[in-house]
Amino acid sequence: MTNITSLIKQDRLLHLTKTLVEIPSVTGQEQPLADWICDYLKSLGLDNITRLPVEETGETIVAWLEGAQEVPGMMLLFHLDTFDVCDGWDTDPFKTLLEGNKLFGLGVHDMKGGGACILGAMEAIVQSKIQLGGHLYIVATTDEENWSRGAHEVIKSGLLNRCICGLNPEPTARGEVRIGQRGRHVFHLTLKGKTIQASYDHDDGINAVVDAAKLVTALDGIPCNELGVNEAYNITGNLAVTSIQGGSTMILIPERAHVYLDRHTIPGQTAETEAEFLRAIIEQTDIKSTVQIEWDDRPTPAPTAYLISEDAMIVREVSRQILSELNEPPTYVIGRSVNDASHFTVYGGIPTVLYGPQGGNTCKANEYLEVDSLVPTARIYLNTVLNILGKS
């Protein structure tokens, strides 16, 4: 019997990566790539392919290789969309360029190279004609870089109700498995002061803009270790003031100001606990305006922080494959930010860990993929799937 992992070949993974990169799929414009994915999956003989419409963007695709029995399945998840082209590219971002071990192109590291590893692992299973014990779900989402509306359409569809774990190739360092991720909440503070004519004694009014400036200064001065600390994984919470708005050139003391905060949380923190924290800071700040706190005005629920146990089956299995493929034990980290894996884990109930091929300049000009990381990554996916789902 042929060793199934020998069916994974660098040339094929490279070809798949180039194809994915050269079909532009900036967020909101993913449909041509979604169409290609559907045609490609059909060409491999997959019967179970579902297109899920996603508001304002391309369809998210869910397909599966049928398992022998109705036993729990697992998911290989990747997103189709990329950020838009930024300034500074030395080459055409939608044409791949191979230079030594580096393949340049928009989205090649986040995450078209990882998508190619998923497709390569699936192709090996199809070609080997092996019958898996449980379903292998292939999920290609849209809108990931925006609101993760594609991920939520999948969750709502119920198609993955029998899926017990997932793997997602967001960029990671070699041998580094992301077993959790910080959460993200956007807070909106509305300051209400009292207007008077600007030439009058200011003590008769309350200047909401000046109060907003004081509050922003106080918030910006909070050290990270007061925003939550997870010592085991050496990560803290984070707070960034992203917007301050208010006032005009009218002859008036401004009575309204708005402050927006980007708050990254660690596991255990929620929007509610952090709203309390903000209230305490506001009370300690010398301002007269009243402050209303709201958060997460968005079309999908905000992803809270999560951490999957190192003992969870998906973590143990991926770790075992990393050790065998790279000859070194994996390291575990909590990722700094959020993505579709956060939504599937927190809202879909599918613990999803991250491990992807290596690269650089991610989400910047001249993004590249390290080509020699494709085969080990695809083999790690393939062997993880085979061990979790089993063969019948």
Ligand SMILES: [Zn+2]
């Ligand atoms: Zn990504």
